[in-house]
Amino acid sequence: MSTQINTAxxxxxxxxxxxxxxxxxxxLGGNSHFNGPVRTVKCFEDNxxxxxxxxxxxxxxxxxxxxxxxxxxxxxxxxxxxSAVANGWxxxxxxxxxxxxxxxxxxxxxxxxxxSNPKKSAKTGVGEVDVQVVIDGVHIQPGVMIYCDPDxxxxxx
Numbered sequence: 001m002s003t004q005i006n007t008a009x010x011x012x013x014x015x016x017x018x019x020x021x022x023x024x025x026x027x028l029g030g031n032s033h034f035n036g037p038v039r040t041v042k043c044f045e046d047n048x049x050x051x052x053x054x055x056x057x058x059x060x061x062x063x064x065x066x067x068x069x070x071x072x073x074x075x076x077x078x079x080x081x082x083s084a085v086a087n088g089w090x091x092x093x094x095x096x097x098x099x100x101x102x103x104x105x106x107x108x109x110x111x112x113x114x115x116s117n118p119k120k121s122a123k124t125g126v127g128e129v130d131v132q133v134v135i136d137g138v139h140i141q142p143g144v145m146i147y148c149d150p151d152x153x154x155x156x157x
Contacts, residue, residue: 003035004033004149005033005035005147005149006033006149006151007020007147007148007149007151007152007153007154008151010147010154011154016157017156017157018147018154018155018156018157019138019154019155019156019157020138020152020153020154021135021136021138021152021153021154021155022136022152023095023114023135023136023153025093025112025113025114025152025153026112026113026114026115027111027112027150028098028101028104028105028111028112028113028116029081029091029092029104029105029107029109029110029111029112030104030105030106030107030108030109031090031091031108031109031110032110032149032150033110033148033149033150034062034090034091034109034110034148034149035062035090035091035145035146035147035148036060036061036062036090036091036145036146037060037061037062037143037144037145037146038061038062038063038064038140038141038142038143038144038145038146038155039053039058039061039062039063039064039129039130039142040063040064040065040066040129040130040131040132040133040140040142041053041063041064041065041066041127041128041129042065042066042127042128042131042133043065043066043067043075043126043127043128044067044068044070044126044127045067045070045072045073045075045121045122046121046122046123046124046125046126046127047073047074047075047076047080047121047122047123048122048123048124048125048126048127049125049127049128049129050063050065050075050076050080051080051083051123052125052129053129054076054080054081054083054084054087054089054092055083055087056087057087057088058084058087058088058089058090059088060088060089060090061089061090062089062090062091062092062093062110062146062148063084063089063091063092063093064092064093064095064133064135064140064146065092065093065094065095065096066095066133066134066135067094067095067096067097068095068096069095069096069114070096070097071096071097071114071115071116071117072097072117072119073096073097073117073119073120073121073122074096074097074098074099074100074116074117074118074119074120074121075094075096075097075098075113075121076092076094076098076099076104076111076113077098077099077100077104077120078099078100078103078104078107079100081098081100081103081104081107081109081111082107084109085107085108085109089109090109090110091109091110091111091112091148092109092110092111092112092113093112093113093146093148093153094111094112094113094114095114095135096113096114097113097114097115097116097117098111098113098115098116099116099117099118099119099120101116110148112148112153130142138155140155144156144157
């Protein structure tokens with residue numbers, strides 16, 4: 001389990017060593033504070049790769065999903081979130097939507113997303129895994145540390 005780190009304190013301590021994502025993500029998981037090394041998925045309204053990656057050992061990592069800001073379909077539901085917990089993921093940051101938000105809120109998983117939508121996504125597997133993603137102008141490389149809490153998201157440069 002990740003150590004509770006407050007992003008405001010971390011920013012005060014490390015300053016320009018970290019970048020802040022200014023998107024006002026909603027806190028939707030049971031854990032309000034989470035951090036870990038980044039894995040990434042880049043996809044658009046298709047969650048097959050999200051499901052596949054969260055079905056592998058997470059070892060305390062945080063999956064950053066660049067869903068390109070679409071909230072037209074959900075990229076994660078309760079079954080995928082339960083798989084993430086079972087596989088040892090610290091959390092998920094989704095530049096997109098989730099569904100089953102009440103069930104996900106009860107899980108010991110950090111989840112930040114733009115919102116929720118009950119509509120299922122496509123399942124064709126279109127997208128990329130472990131590639132650099134850019135969210136709100138912040139370049140996020142697989143392997144860098146990410147820190148999340150109710151104040152926001154910080155990414156190591």
